[in-house]
Amino acid sequence: MKHIIKALFFSSIILSLNGCGEGEQKAGIDPKIYTDSLFAVMKADRTNYTKLIIKRLGPAGADKIKPNEHWEDLPEGAPLPAQMFRAGAEAVTELTDKFTYSLQSTWPINSQNAPKTPMEKEGLEFIAANPGENFYGEEKLGDVTYFTAVYPDVAVSDACTICHNEHKDSPRTDFKVGEVMGGVVIRVPL
């Protein structure tokens, strides 16, 4: 009988200390919160570049700069918001291997920006079919398991749709404003 009492007593202690096994899960930051936070910063920077630089100084504003895909060839050329975003992704790749991000599409102008893993493809298809929703999953690449989040990239102006629909390398020519054109893939090693 003493053994039963002891067993019950210690079980209670262990359960109460263990916090229902949640202790382990709560250690560190939830990868979803981590990638959502990274995306919030990316979005804010992209919006501010569009609003404070392109709109203010471009043809719709003071007309002092020329936002253009081939901006490097023009004296007043300025990178398009999507190109600025890619430049950030490339700079981050040099800075750290704690996370990566990229702008991808199932209809890319540049084939290098097509999804490369089954999860990227699944995520891009999900966000295109569910406007306003994100996609989250885990994938194993080599020996490492990654948390992969895919966020929608939307055609927000005629400039986006005209450029993609009329580009000679674009595999799709019927984009409309308000449609999901691709997605931002953020990958974090677990």
Next chain:
Amino acid sequence: MHVTKILSVLFLLLLGLLSACSKDESSSSAGAKSAPAEVSAGEEIYKKNCKVCHAQSINGAPIPGNKSMWEPRAQKGVDVLVQHASEGFGLMPPKGGNVDLTESELRQAIEYMIAQMQ
């Protein structure tokens, strides 16, 4: 008798701890059983036309339910917001890109988004 009492207390204690652990599960299954809420016309219009940008704050679009984003906008009044949405405002394209949306539909969607603040 004494041992039986101790056993009873410990058993109840274990039962309590275990039920506390399964609290989330039971509440979510209770939620699943409840009838789905009726979708308003405004919500329907929002989901089909506005959610793609507003749910994510694409180009700064205010997120429904985000008080700090919506409060200063709501203070301008619904009429002004309908006009902005209809003509385009800041980085928002006219009618969010869907030229078929009527002013009445824009109003319903805006009122739905404002209502999410509460």
